[in-house]
Amino acid sequence: MPDIALPPAPSSPTSVSTGRSRTRRVVTAVALLTAGALGATLVTGFAFAAGGGPTAAQPTSVSVVDRPAAGAGAARAGGLLGRVLHGELTVRAGDGTKVVEVQRGRLTAVSSSSVTVVSTDGFSATYKVTSSTVVRKARQVVGADTLGVGDEVAVRGTGGTATVIRTR
Numbered sequence: 001m002p003d004i005a006l007p008p009a010p011s012s013p014t015s016v017s018t019g020r021s022r023t024r025r026v027v028t029a030v031a032l033l034t035a036g037a038l039g040a041t042l043v044t045g046f047a048f049a050a051g052g053g054p055t056a057a058q059p060t061s062v063s064v065v066d067r068p069a070a071g072a073g074a075a076r077a078g079g080l081l082g083r084v085l086h087g088e089l090t091v092r093a094g095d096g097t098k099v100v101e102v103q104r105g106r107l108t109a110v111s112s113s114s115v116t117v118v119s120t121d122g123f124s125a126t127y128k129v130t131s132s133t134v135v136r137k138a139r140q141v142v143g144a145d146t147l148g149v150g151d152e153v154a155v156r157g158t159g160g161t162a163t164v165i166r167t168r
Contacts, residue, residue, distance in 0.1 A: 085103070086103035086105070106151070106153070108149060109126070112144070129144050134163065
């Protein structure tokens, strides 16, 4: 019987999809890394704006609600930062790091030396108020004595001491 040449076997679907799958995985990984780097840059930039000296590094945690916060401050912060309720951010400061505390919520207690803030998720924290604490209301620096129970505030501080309290 004469030898008959058979045509080459078609490429298997597995080998074709593996190439596409590998490309898709690489593109997805690059997209996720880029998004993560962008998010980390935004969080670090927001916290770095707090200024101050270095402290020991601490674990980082941020609590977020699933809806954007209202107001011009949220629009400027944008995205994830506009939805932060409370947390600690470890940022670069000089030659070391610094832990910055942030919280948004309602004042439930106010005295000449401290304020207590409760976020909408029930988290409560008390911050010391010192002569160097800056209190801002409607973009104006005002005295801490203008704060009252029920005020909506955003607090930024370090070591349990408020450095900036912003009211609406």
